[in-house]
Amino acid sequence: xxxxxxxxTTRRGxxxxxxxxxxxxxxxxxxxxxxxxxxxxxxxxAGRRLQSVARRAKxxxxxxxxxxxxxxxxxxxxxxxxxxxxxxxxxxxHIDWRFGNGHCLxxxxxxxxxxxxxxxxxxxxxxxxxxxxxxPLADTFDGDHLHRLAQGRRMAVKPFLMDNRIVVGVGNIYAxxxxxxAGIDPTRAAGRISLARYRRLAEAVRAVLSEAIAAGGTxxxxxxxGEGRPGYFRQSLQxxxxxxxxxxxxxTPLRAKRLGQRTSTWCPHCQH
DNA sequence: ACTGGATCCTGACTGC
DNA sequence: TGCAGTCAGGATCCAG
Numbered sequence: 109x110x111x112x113x114x115x116x117t118t119r120r121g122x123x124x125x126x127x128x129x130x131x132x133x134x135x136x137x138x139x140x141x142x143x144x145x146x147x148x149x150x151x152x153x154a155g156r157r158l159q160s161v162a163r164r165a166k167x168x169x170x171x172x173x174x175x176x177x178x179x180x181x182x183x184x185x186x187x188x189x190x191x192x193x194x195x196x197x198x199x200x201x202h203i204d205w206r207f208g209n210g211h212c213l214x215x216x217x218x219x220x221x222x223x224x225x226x227x228x229x230x231x232x233x234x235x236x237x238x239x240x241x242x243x244p245l246a247d248t249f250d251g252d253h254l255h256r257l258a259q260g261r262r263m264a265v266k267p268f269l270m271d272n273r274i275v276v277g278v279g280n281i282y283a284x285x286x287x288x289x290a291g292i293d294p295t296r297a298a299g300r301i302s303l304a305r306y307r308r309l310a311e312a313v314r315a316v317l318s319e320a321i322a323a324g325g326t327x328x329x330x331x332x333x334g335e336g337r338p339g340y341f342r343q344s345l346q347x348x349x350x351x352x353x354x355x356x357x358x359x360t361p362l363r364a365k366r367l368g369q370r371t372s373t374w375c376p377h378c379q380h
Numbered sequence: 381a382c383t384g385g386a387t388c389c390t391g392a393c394t395g396c
Numbered sequence: 397t398g399c400a401g402t403c404a405g406g407a408t409c410c411a412g
Contacts (some may be wrong), residue, residue: 220390221389328404345403369384369386370406
């Protein structure tokens with residue numbers, strides 16, 4: 109589900125409602141997510157003010173006054189939204205954080221691949237964040253970075269681009285779209301792509317992510333922003349989910365193949 | 381070190 | 397209508 113644009117859209121949607129507010133209570137209806145939800149969240153957080161809602165890769169970092177960070181990952185099907193405190197919980201609404209101003213931050217995650225974890229020290233030193241690659245929209249990410257890390261790698265460039273040790277936030281939708289824009293065959297070995305083409309790919313990644321954030325993300329089925337709205341980038345997808353349909357550029361039927369457990373769709377004429 | 385595969389879970393959809 | 401099989405926005409873990 110949520111890739112970087114959807115997580116960033118969520119962050120922007122919830123932050124203004126919560127930053128500076130005091131947590132009143134937490135209700136955990138289902139603690140079994142990817143890892144167990146810590147049982148001591150209430151004593152740790154009740155009565156404390158939320159300082160900021162930040163993001164690293166696809167993790168949301170809720171940083172609390174006095175120290176400590178709540179790490180939230182939405183997995184494949186998770187969403188976070190602000191609801192009124194008296195809104196009845198629906199199925200798969202696993203956790204509520206109720207704040208003093210009447211707002212309730214509610215986590216829904218049908219597949220439960222998401223995670224909610226507590227981190228005492230520097231969250232960037234946490235084992236889940238420590239080895240992550242650069243943010244794709246930061247200055248440290250470019251084609252030279254991709255080209256350098258790809259040397260000698262025989263895996264296909266698509267799963268290479270989705271490896272969060274290489275660069276974070278690029279999931280199946282945006283990897284598919286960026287490779288189309290860059291004209292690169294997703295099955296090509298990562299180590300056999302020129303620097304010039306990696307520079308083009310890096311720019312395509314930045315462009316597609318930026319455009320998706322501006323559109324509020326991509327809603328395929330269940331993604332909603334912090335305010336409950338869907339994202340509108342779906343209509344801008346050129347190849348993702350369009351297997352068999354004509355390429356928007358040359359009309360060749362789009363092909364699909366599974367690479368690293370994920371379906372890749374591409375134009376066999378435009379991408380090589 | 382790199383690579384591919386299995387795995388967690390629910391729901392939507394397809395085809396028989 | 398039911399049932400089996402497939403697929404889905406992620407990413408960790410493990411064997412070879």
